[in-house]
Amino acid sequence: YSGEMDEDWLKASLSFAVPRAFVVDRDGRIAFIGDLVKLEDVLPKVIDGSWRASAEAKNAEKARVAEAEIDAPQKALRRRIRAAADIEDWKTALSAIEEGIILFPDNIWFHQKHVEILIGVMRDMEAVWIVLGQFARTAIERNSEDWLLAALQQLYGPIYDYSGLPLAERSSMAKELSERILRLCPQHDAPLRYYSYRTIAFYYHESGDNDRAVDLIEQALKFVDGASLPDVEKHERMAQLLQTLAEYKGEQVCYGGICAAPRKQC
Known part of the structure; x- marks a missing residue:
């Protein structure tokens, strides 16, 4: 599988992300291109024939094309990087x-x-330390939870080997990011708070403050339990949190009828 067909469809439709929904009407013409989440509203109108000539359809297509044209230079740069x-x-x-960071x-x-x-x-630890510092400072200046979380994940993530970076300075930087995220958290709903608390808990666990990590996961469980979420999504999020809690506590834990135990170490 080379992905050439995907590339052709994306270019022809001025689409730059997948998944994308393509709806073909009874006459064999493409009636709609867009996000999957919009299908529930659009599909019945395509089926009954009211969509194509509607003002809603024309406005949606104009907005989609306009957005695509704005995004085109950025997408072209990402293709160069890839x-x-x-x-x-x-x-x-x-x-x-x-170039992308500047533009x-x-x-x-x-x-x-x-x-x-x-x-x-590249394992260029000198260069990446400078970049991490810049990323963290930018996130702090913006005071945006998305940016703060992203910077924290780069400083304390499970996928990178950070040996060679100054541990004390990295921990101090991550602590400031974490505290700022926690101050912003009450403004957001349970799903985002769940994500934020898991990310921050990982930092505290890795830096040696396991009690704080456990407390954050337990708080996140309460947020999710009290949230208005679909049952399947709620169960999945709670199961993930319980698995993390079991790993941090080193024992089986249960909440709301769901239990998890630490994974066996090889």
């Missing part, structure tokens, strides 16, 4: 990423990709 990474031309990839300062992805290549591929 092409360079595919042939392991990391110098070119980094140059394009740095699209509101896009977190370029910052995340910067860290990923420097630490995950």
Whole structure:
């Protein structure tokens, strides 16, 4: 599977992300291109023939094309980065990423990709420490939970080997990010608070404050339990939190009829 057909469809439809829904009407013409979540509203109108000529359809298509045209330069830059990474031309990839950070300062992805290549591929610990510091400072200046979480995940994530970075400074930076996220958390609903608390708990667990990590996971359980979520989603989130809690406590834990035990270490 080369993905060429996907690429052709995306270009032809001015779409830059998957999944995308394509709805064909009774005459064999594409009546709708867009997010899957909109299908529930759009599909019945396509089926009964009222969609194509409606003002709603025309406005939706105009908005979609306008958004695509705005996003086109950014998507083209991301394709350059992907092409360079595919042939392991990391110098070119980094140059394009740095260009992206300047041209699209509101896009977190370029910052995340910067860290990923420097630490995950090149192991340039001196350069990545500078980049991590810049990422954290930008997140603090923006005071945005999305940015703060993203920066924290790059500083304390489960996928990178951080050996070679100054531990005390990294921990101090992560602590400031965590405290800022916690101050913003009450403004948000349970799903986002769940995600934030899991991320912060991982930092505290890794930095040695396991009691704080356990407390955060237990709070997250209460948030999710009291949230208005679909049963399947609620059960899944609670099961994930309980598994994390079991790992942190080193024993079986139960909540609301769901139990989890620490995974056996090989």
